[in-house]
Amino acid sequence: xxxxxxxxxFSSRTRRLVLRVMVFGSLLSSSWALDAxxxxxxxxxxxxGFTTPIPSGLLTPDEVPTSIGTFRFFDGFxxxxxxxxxYENLDxxxxxxxxxxxMPAASMExxxxxxxxxxxxxxxxxxxxxxxxxxxxLLTGNTDTVYGINFFDLSKTGPLVIQVPSGLGPGTxxxxxxRFVCDMGGPGPxxxxxxxxxxxxxxxxxxxxxxxxxxxxxxTFANVLVLRAFTDETGxxxxxxxxxxxxxxxxxxxxxxxxxxxxxxxxxxxTPFNTIHANNFKFFEELDLVIQREPVDFLDPELRGLAxxxxxxxxxxxxxxxxxxxxxxxxxxxxxxxxxxxxxKPRDPSAYLFQNKQWYSFFLGGSHEWLRHGGQGGARxxxxxxxxxxxxxxxxxxxxLEMPGVGSQYAGIATDAEKNYLDGGKNYKLTLPANxxxxxxxxxxxxxxxxxxxxxTSQPYPSKNSKRNHNMTVNKDGSTDLYFGPEAPxxxxxxxxxxxxxxxxxxxxxxxxxxQSWFDQTWQPDDIQKMP
Numbered sequence: 001x002x003x004x005x006x007x008x009x010f011s012s013r014t015r016r017l018v019l020r021v022m023v024f025g026s027l028l029s030s031s032w033a034l035d036a037x038x039x040x041x042x043x044x045x046x047x048x049g050f051t052t053p054i055p056s057g058l059l060t061p062d063e064v065p066t067s068i069g070t071f072r073f074f075d076g077f078x079x080x081x082x083x084x085x086x087y088e089n090l091d092x093x094x095x096x097x098x099x100x101x102x103m104p105a106a107s108m109e110x111x112x113x114x115x116x117x118x119x120x121x122x123x124x125x126x127x128x129x130x131x132x133x134x135x136x137x138l139l140t141g142n143t144d145t146v147y148g149i150n151f152f153d154l155s156k157t158g159p160l161v162i163q164v165p166s167g168l169g170p171g172t173x174x175x176x177x178x179r180f181v182c183d184m185g186g187p188g189p190x191x192x193x194x195x196x197x198x199x200x201x202x203x204x205x206x207x208x209x210x211x212x213x214x215x216x217x218x219x220t221f222a223n224v225l226v227l228r229a230f231t232d233e234t235g236x237x238x239x240x241x242x243x244x245x246x247x248x249x250x251x252x253x254x255x256x257x258x259x260x261x262x263x264x265x266x267x268x269x270x271t272p273f274n275t276i277h278a279n280n281f282k283f284f285e286e287l288d289l290v291i292q293r294e295p296v297d298f299l300d301p302e303l304r305g306l307a308x309x310x311x312x313x314x315x316x317x318x319x320x321x322x323x324x325x326x327x328x329x330x331x332x333x334x335x336x337x338x339x340x341x342x343x344x345k346p347r348d349p350s351a352y353l354f355q356n357k358q359w360y361s362f363f364l365g366g367s368h369e370w371l372r373h374g375g376q377g378g379a380r381x382x383x384x385x386x387x388x389x390x391x392x393x394x395x396x397x398x399x400x401l402e403m404p405g406v407g408s409q410y411a412g413i414a415t416d417a418e419k420n421y422l423d424g425g426k427n428y429k430l431t432l433p434a435n436x437x438x439x440x441x442x443x444x445x446x447x448x449x450x451x452x453x454x455x456x457t458s459q460p461y462p463s464k465n466s467k468r469n470h471n472m473t474v475n476k477d478g479s480t481d482l483y484f485g486p487e488a489p490x491x492x493x494x495x496x497x498x499x500x501x502x503x504x505x506x507x508x509x510x511x512x513x514x515x516q517s518w519f520d521q522t523w524q525p526d527d528i529q530k531m532p
Contacts, residue, residue, distance in 0.1 A: 049075075088327055094309045095331030099283060100339070100382075101303060104178035104389045106277040106286045107139070111393060112151045112222060113286075114275030118267055123152040123160060123250050124260050127267045130237035134454035134462060135271035140392045140508055141454065143461040144443040144468060145169065146240040148227040150250060154201030155221040157252040161213075161259075162225060165247025166194035169440070169512065170407055171227040172396040173199060176220035176294050180368055180395050185227065187398035187407045189214045198253065199223065202295050207253055220298045222290075225250075226394050230440060230512070235468030269460075276451065279336045281329050284310070288318040339390040342383055344414035344421070344449060344506055351384065354524050358419065359411045359509075362388045363400045391452050402519045405439045409514040414449070414506035417527035424455075425501035427485035427531040434478025437523050439513030441467045444482060446497050449504045457498040464497060484528070 046053055064071040068089055071082040078086065114137075120127045129147040132138065141147075152160055164171060168185035169192075175181055181199070186192040198210060200217040227248070229240035244264065251259035267273065277286055291299075291307060296314050299307070307313065310328060311320050320328065346352070351360045364384035366374040372381060388395075391412070398407035415421055416428060436442045443465035446455045455462040464472060464482055471494045474480055483489050484505070488496040499505050509525060517523040 091310065091324055091327045092331045092334075094306060095284075095328040096335050098287070098306055098310055098312070099332050099335040100386045101306060102287055102299075103277070103386060105176060105290045106283055107389055107393060108174070108176055108178050108222070108224065109286050109290050110277040111138075111224060111275045114273060115149060115151060115267075118270055118273060119265050120149065120151060122263075123150070123157050123252070125263045125265065126150050126244065126248065126250075128241060128244060128264050129268040130241050130266065131231070131268055131461065132454070133269045133460050134456045135269050136267065136273040136275070137451050137453045138273075138275050138393075139452050140445075140447055142443065142510060143445055143454065143463040144231070144441070144465040144510070145512075146229040146231065146237045146244075148225075148229065148244050148248060150225040150227075152199075152223055152225070152250070153221050154199065154204065154218060154223065158201065159204050159207060159253040160199045161249070161251055161253055161256055162197040162199060163247070163249040164190065164194055164197070164227065165243050166190075166192060167229070167243055168192065168194075169228040169230055170396070170398050171225070172394055172398070173197075173216070173218070173223055173225050174395055175218045176222040176290055176298060178389060178393065178395050179219070180397065181218045181223065182214070182216040183396055183398055184225075187396070187403065194247065202298070220294050222293065224394075231467050233467065235465075235470070276453070280332065281325060283332060284312065284318065284328060288312050339386060340449070343387045343390045343452075344412075346383070346387060348381070348383060353411055354521065357524070358415045358417065358527050359413050359525060362392060362410055362412060366400060368395055368397045368400045403514075404516045404519065405513050407514070409511045409518055411509045411525070412506065413509075413528060414504075415528075416530050418530065420530070422484070422499075422505050422507075422528065424499035424503040424505050425486060427483070427489070428528050429531055430482045430484070430507075430528045431526040432480045432482065433523060433526070435517070435523060436466070436480070436511070437515035437518040438466070438511040439515060441465055441512050443510045443512075444497075444507055445510070446484070446499065446505050446507050449506055455499065455503075455505050457500060459498045462497055464495065469494065485531075 060073055060076050062073050064073070069085050071085065072079045073082065115127055118127065119125065127147070127149040129141070129149070131143050131146060132141045133143070154160060162184070164184050170187050171184035173181040173184070182188065182197065184190065184197060189195070196213045198213040198215045200206060200215065201221060202219055204217075206215065227244075229243060231237050232239050245262070249259060249262060277283055287307070291312055291314050296304070311318050311324070346360050348364065351364055353359045353361050364370060364381040365372045365377065369375065370381040370385040370388070371377060372379045399410060401407065422428065443463055445463040447453060448455045472480060473492065473495055481495055483492050483496045484499050485496070486499060486501050511518055
């Protein structure tokens with residue numbers, strides 16, 4: 001009423017103008033509405049049971065054939081067998097996705113357990129591998145660096161000091177989900193000069209008087225420290241081991257005035273020594289140990305919900321029924337088939353490093369978090385992340401970022417130039433062109449596709465590298481030919497890596513201190529060629 005009274009108070013001329021504007025606005029609005037309305041399909045007939053036309057895309061037929069069986073419905077209600085099939089399929093999908101998405105946690109747990117069984121069960125104990133031979137089962141470990149490996153639990157130690165000596169190569173701390181916490185040594189903030197690091201747990205308060213420390217916080221209690229040192233110019237590890245023993249110290253902040261003695265254990269040739277997660281139902285039990293130990297929020301709610309959907313939940317016993325256990329076992333079998341396919345022959349074309357060659361990268365997107373477009377794309381390469389943790393351990397930007405002369409770079413290969421899997425009963429040749437772009441050294445290691453660990457042969461180290469193998473023959477043009485097969489080619493034993501008939505193999509090329517020609521691809525390794 002108030003608006004009508006207001007309108008009547010206008011002059012006749014004003015009232016006519018307002019009416020024209022209102023009519024024009026109404027016509028304009030109608031025009032916009034017509035222009036903006038989507039194209040509509042001809043109206044459907046009114047179906048039995050409805051009083052208006054219903055789009056066919058909303059309705060489910062009484063019988064729906066699918067790849068897992070035929071679903072039967074009465075007016076959208078599934079029959080008993082169809083409901084059972086739907087629920088079982090959901091359990092299968094959730095089990096499959098849990099295996100892929102949470103593989104890093106189970107992998108880290110078994111790496112920890114495997115070392116604990118060899119005596120590395122305290123913050124002041126270090127496993128030295130000087131070098132790593134083919135007896136231990138360790139995902140794509142390197143024969144050509146001297147590892148120093150430690151595990152610590154911040155729920156037991158509180159803030160932890162790690163004092164690293166100068167002269168180390170790349171070193172890294174990862175959390176219980178193999179997420180990056182910090183680098184040390186060459187690519188770390190100490191720049192290879194050594195220094196003191198203070199690692200805080202999820203709930204630790206930062207101590208006072210921390211000047212001179214590099215401070216980092218981990219979101220989990222369990223963490224792994226992997227340090228690398230290099231052999232000397234003759235390929236011997238003695239100086240690297242001495243540097244570890246003289247300069248590496250790890251102790252709780254609370255014991256900094258009187259730190260305990262360090263203990264070093266040599267493990268490069270130990271057997272049995274398994275650090276790899278299971279590929280059967282035991283995988284879920286390994287994962288449950290992590291979920292029960294770590295803070296509830298070490299995973300985001302989405303991943304926690306995924307795990308909980310199959311019974312893996314903090315504070316809840318993991319005890320699936322025989323029926324669900326059988327489904328989870330089948331889901332894991334299919335998951336293993338997938339990672340075995342993508343791990344050695346990625347289906348994503350962007351995984352391949354060079355055009356029309358078989359070499360592939362372990363880090364798609366140029367990001368240690370497998371984010372698209374160097375982290376700017378907002379989405380994650382899920383397949384690439386899964387492939388990495390199926391094949392390898394340890395996650396650091398130093399293996400990804402373009403840092404000429406610092407860190408390391410990796411390239412994998414499992415097929416020859418004809419795209420066939422590498423066969424241990426056949427003979428192959430790989431040519432590495434002259435001027436291999438590695439400031440420190442290069443190495444090529446051969447692995448077993450079953451264990452993803454070093455291939456076990458009569459050779460203690462299934463590899464060649466530019467420090468240890470000074471007797472390799474170099475071609476007149478500066479290139480190096482490497483040979484692979486059950487027996488050494490005539491006069492080429494120094495360039496030969498033994499393989500096993502009846503087994504496959506794959507290889508990883510490593511460049512320590514990679515140079516610019518690697519990043520701009522002016523230097524490229526050849527493909528592996530099958531020999532007559």
